[in-house]
Amino acid sequence: MDALDAKYPFFAAAREAVADAAVSLPELVAADAPAVERGRERVERALMDGTVESESGEFPGESDYDVQAELLSYPIARILVSLLDSEPAIEKYAAAEAATAVDRIRGDLATDDELRSVPTPTVALDDVLAEFDLADAVRPESSRSASAPDAGAPGRDPAHYRIDVGPYLRLTSPSWGESWRLVNRALADGAVRVSRGELLDALEAAVEERVREGLPFELAAGEGIAAELEEGVADLKRLLSERSYAGPIDVVAPELFPPCMTNLIEKAERGADLSPPESFALMAFLVGIGMTPDEVVAFCADTSLDAEGIRYQTEYLKDDRGTQYPPPTCETLANYGICHNEEDHMQVAADPLAYYEKRVAAADEVADWRDREDGDGERDGDEKEGDEREGHESAEAGGTPESGGAAESSGTATTDGAE
Numbered sequence: 001m002d003a004l005d006a007k008y009p010f011f012a013a014a015r016e017a018v019a020d021a022a023v024s025l026p027e028l029v030a031a032d033a034p035a036v037e038r039g040r041e042r043v044e045r046a047l048m049d050g051t052v053e054s055e056s057g058e059f060p061g062e063s064d065y066d067v068q069a070e071l072l073s074y075p076i077a078r079i080l081v082s083l084l085d086s087e088p089a090i091e092k093y094a095a096a097e098a099a100t101a102v103d104r105i106r107g108d109l110a111t112d113d114e115l116r117s118v119p120t121p122t123v124a125l126d127d128v129l130a131e132f133d134l135a136d137a138v139r140p141e142s143s144r145s146a147s148a149p150d151a152g153a154p155g156r157d158p159a160h161y162r163i164d165v166g167p168y169l170r171l172t173s174p175s176w177g178e179s180w181r182l183v184n185r186a187l188a189d190g191a192v193r194v195s196r197g198e199l200l201d202a203l204e205a206a207v208e209e210r211v212r213e214g215l216p217f218e219l220a221a222g223e224g225i226a227a228e229l230e231e232g233v234a235d236l237k238r239l240l241s242e243r244s245y246a247g248p249i250d251v252v253a254p255e256l257f258p259p260c261m262t263n264l265i266e267k268a269e270r271g272a273d274l275s276p277p278e279s280f281a282l283m284a285f286l287v288g289i290g291m292t293p294d295e296v297v298a299f300c301a302d303t304s305l306d307a308e309g310i311r312y313q314t315e316y317l318k319d320d321r322g323t324q325y326p327p328p329t330c331e332t333l334a335n336y337g338i339c340h341n342e343e344d345h346m347q348v349a350a351d352p353l354a355y356y357e358k359r360v361a362a363a364d365e366v367a368d369w370r371d372r373e374d375g376d377g378e379r380d381g382d383e384k385e386g387d388e389r390e391g392h393e394s395a396e397a398g399g400t401p402e403s404g405g406a407a408e409s410s411g412t413a414t415t416d417g418a419e
């Protein structure tokens with residue numbers, strides 16, 4: 001088995017490798033092979049952290065055994081997520097597979113040719129485009145046709161591409177922000193101009209679509225492989241119910257939001273588009289603190305986030321049983337560059353919701369944004385300025401949840417109470 005198959009298990013070649021290996025998944029499960037535990041970890045990390053990267057860190061590729069376990073963990077994960085019997089779980093799992101894959105693709109593209117002696121093989125952009133039948137639909141922009149000064153040279157690393165309008169519309173969504181709307185795009189000869197980063201966002205959607213295909217499997221509960229995996233599924237459900245915020249904190253106090261969320265809101269308020277992981281993290285946080293889709297729409301009224309996209313994301317973050325999926329952990333947000341862990345406050349809580357809960361608990365008095373005078377959820381200018389000031393002071397003073405509220409405003413933030 002090729003390590004590249006394990007790295008991108010949804011590629012056609014990987015599917016063939018699994019078929020060629022003629023491994024019996026029920027036997028694998030019955031034998032409790034390493035692929036089974038890794039498959040369970042894959043789903044757990046997807047649901048909890050928005051990534052399927054192994055917690056142990058590096059992508060395993062040093063031995064054939066690791067490669068096989070990693071590759072086979074993918075079909076096992078697909079069975080597990082099917083058995084969870086939850087549409088939002090499937091959505092989130094597919095999104096996490098896609099986010100992880102695009103992270104890896106980004107890494108591969110950044111790997112200099114001369115450094116390709118790394119143990120894990122890499123893909124080229126052309127390979128990825130061909131995998132999704134986009135080889136003819138996406139073309140690097142030549143410097144002659146580029147109107148922007150940063151268009152870059154054609155060939156290996158162009159800064160912009162042209163993607164045919166059909167695939168563009170299929171793979172992108174106006175819900176990603178105003179700039180993705182076709183009317184706001186340079187369109188010529190039936191092709192849309194996108195930056196390299198935007199092309200990767202579209203490819204992430206292509207991966208997500210591929211992973212999502214065919215899920216959930218129809219599996220008779222209590223029989224065959226479903227019976228063998230019963231314990232693993234029960235563990236995942238238990239974990240979900242423990243980690244889900246069954247009784248959401250249900251207080252909206254923007255001045256107590258963790259810095260990562262404040263930064264994302266401020267970025268959107270400046271009119272900048274949020275990347276898919278940024279937007280997911282923010283929506284999961286706002287839903288996690290008990291906001292309804294309407295409230296989130298009102299809260300984000302003056303930002304680059306549009307109502308349609310907000311509704312789509314917030315709907316799938318809750319299933320019809322009210323289970324909520326928490327935002328990714330601080331560690332994952334740090335990997336995405338969303339968290340800067342000011343003054344090491346990651347030591348205090350593992351995820352932004354937990355951090356916010358502690359800040360709310362430590363505050364003397366909390367005014368809910370939904371009850372404020374104007375009633376439409378608008379943060380007025382003075383208040384917003386105050387929030388920003390407080391955020392900076394808190395960060396500079398090493399503010400922690402335990403030092404929130406009064407301590408923060410008196411500038412005597414201390415980490416004494418930190419866990």
Ligand code: SF4
Pocket residue numbers: 258259260261329330331333334338339340341342345346350351352355
């Ligand atoms: S440590 Fe956690 S809560 Fe704090 S900024 Fe980072 S992600 Fe947000």
